[in-house]
Amino acid sequence: MKAAIVQIGNSRGIRIPKAILEQCHMEKDVELIVEADSIIIKPGRQEPRKDWGKHFKRMNETGDDSLIIPDRIDLAAKGWEW
Numbered sequence: 001m002k003a004a005i006v007q008i009g010n011s012r013g014i015r016i017p018k019a020i021l022e023q024c025h026m027e028k029d030v031e032l033i034v035e036a037d038s039i040i041i042k043p044g045r046q047e048p049r050k051d052w053g054k055h056f057k058r059m060n061e062t063g064d065d066s067l068i069i070p071d072r073i074d075l076a077a078k079g080w081e082w
Helices: 018-023 052-061
Strands: 006-008 011-013 030-035 038-043
Touching: none
Parallel strands: none
Antiparallel strands: 006 011, 030 038
């Protein structure tokens, strides 16, 4: 597919058809990578921790929510650093 480079203010851009954006799961942000003489456009990062609540609930339901590190720290212990 060919696309024209168009003037957008002091910059330039291309129009990407909606169907292509949907196929590539590009919704809001994208990542631009320059390799040699090419521009690679990748979907932007998803919202960090977006579904944590759902996953924590599922971990609790399956009994996979035990502590890995004790939640009590003896601050007076020797050799302990923040």
